[in-house]
Amino acid sequence: MGPQQITPKQRGYLIVNSHPAGCAASVRQVWESIPPAPHEGRAPVVLVLGSSAGYGMAVLLAGLRRHGVRGIGVAYENGGTERRTATAGWYRTAEMAELASASGGDLTFLNADAYADGTRADVLKLLTERYGPVDHLVYSLASPRRTDPATGEIHHSVIKPLGGDHTSPSLVFEDGIPQIGSVELTAATDAERAATVKVMGGEDWALWVRALADENLLGEGFTTVALSYVGSEITAPVYRQGTIGAAKADLEATARRLQADVLAGRGRAFTVVAGAAVTQAATAIPSLALYISLLRDTLGADGWRTTADQAVDLWAQLTDEAALRLDAQDRIRLDGWELDAAVQARVRELWSDPAAALALAPGGAAWFYAQFRGLYGWDVPGVDYAAPAAGAAVPWPPRQP
Template structure:
């Protein structure tokens, strides 16, 4: 087993290695932060399928589902194993830690590593539901963020882009130099061209979510009352041009339209429902790639402090609504809104005021930069309280067995 001392090496917000002990402690901390716990006998509990279970909102959905709703079932992600001097991806280590929590809680959760867009994975999941979980699926959470998707029918590979629609967008964003000194920098992103919108919708819209439902329904695996949720984001007017009104926003609109179609169909066939869950802001590996989001999130934390609602608490609320522990009240577009704390008028007014005042010289007093930088490092298992980073750690952590 390979053991070594790991130090954070990175290029911007992208880290080259991940820390196994830090990732494990992070998952344990999420478990502790999730309120309440389901009291169900071992071997019981609803059967759930979580897509994109190793990172961000999908990880929060998995941890909250285990603790709050007592789920069992299948979690799917796509991660890289340790190789030579490189560690595994952070999601690999987080998955191993989540599997440990599931076992300790007496929950039968199977972790699969592979391409969620492929029909091979859909077949593998369907067979597991049939053979291991009694042929009935109760819930599906779809949280897949990927740069590319290959259509299994045509073999065409689509690539998503982060671009505004109609005209170029100029915004401020937050960067850090090698010494961690912050800079507020103006960046311009050119508009979508050609089939950029269609390509992004093909990757990040509702096509694969609907394909999963088709596949599982075709094999008779959707239980009576089956419910499914796909994850979405609206965000602030400050970031709307590059996000909600851009190519990613077009994909989210397609996702939400898909939810309405699926909701009508599931209600008719199994008495079920489909919704999108609009979550609040968080520092994730996906969000740090969006121009302006780093600055916005740091300023939001500067306004709200500890009143920011972490993803695992957001998903405790979502699971309560999906399982009937709390009323499920969608908005007029059929969306479950978990972002009210972020988009409250007074909060957005305060963030907008700080946004206008933010420069390289003033940003440290307006945004919680220490918190933001630590959150980025924690995505890779660094800067997690309670971890001894001077100690050697085993990096050859195996993928959870069945």
């Protein structure tokens, strides 16, 4: 794609193109929202799986800006062609590499399928040759499918309730105007539940930890975390009590198995329960857009905790700047601001009549829509969308020499 003006191609929550300058600006916004901190001594080595979006990106940027981390980010993105733009994660990764270089950081970004054995081999080789043992492995993958490296079978995840059908109000947008709709979901089959666990559960995370251990690439005091979510009882029928929740439960069980087995005496494994966020994964989950909009209306800008805010909090706990906040299941909790009893009581009140809530206070829905479009580089303040953009000319960051 040569330099030309790019306009969004959108249908509902599906946006099939992205804006390079807008994506870059969105990354800089996250970077600038992270308070810098002086860092001395040895730079921790980090491996982030799922580094191009959401919490994975925020954790990598916060680690770099506050702790001077070095290491590897892995993401799976498509580059631009003469007919289409690259994926948003491609442009975000290019900007992260620029920020790392400008700050004197040493990060390598690999564009590869993190589920594949070949990617693990490539990462292990790079760690051995350049970075050494890993101090922090951050697992933040979200995908609709996964190929089992042992069998070659492709598993597809689904977002469905378990045990019965479910109907829920939802937030839809017609030409950018928020409206209340309804979504009806049929109950998942046992096979669909199992497939979702295969994709989103802990099996792949365990493969990565074992691969590092087998190659003696676990750093002293090694810690691995997998990003998770619990959420409100309002969204539980679709999320925590559904197929995704079954996968998250498997992720949590995997942390306990890793702690007792391969990491016994060698490191720590935790799931991290993050708070709500507008991510590409979140927009695919029915009812979550409406819930997040009402939550934002309840909390306001001052009460909302961004992915960057939570990433700073997580690093403080991982580096012993702050005590670990563990629940009864040994999960690191970052979501207290969301699940505060008074906050949830107000959101439930709004949820009981979402149409009236939307009419009374549409600000949360408008905010959600702007955040959603910003994921693809649209509506980002300060970007000249009338200027020609060279979509295909943005290269993937080269490997460090």
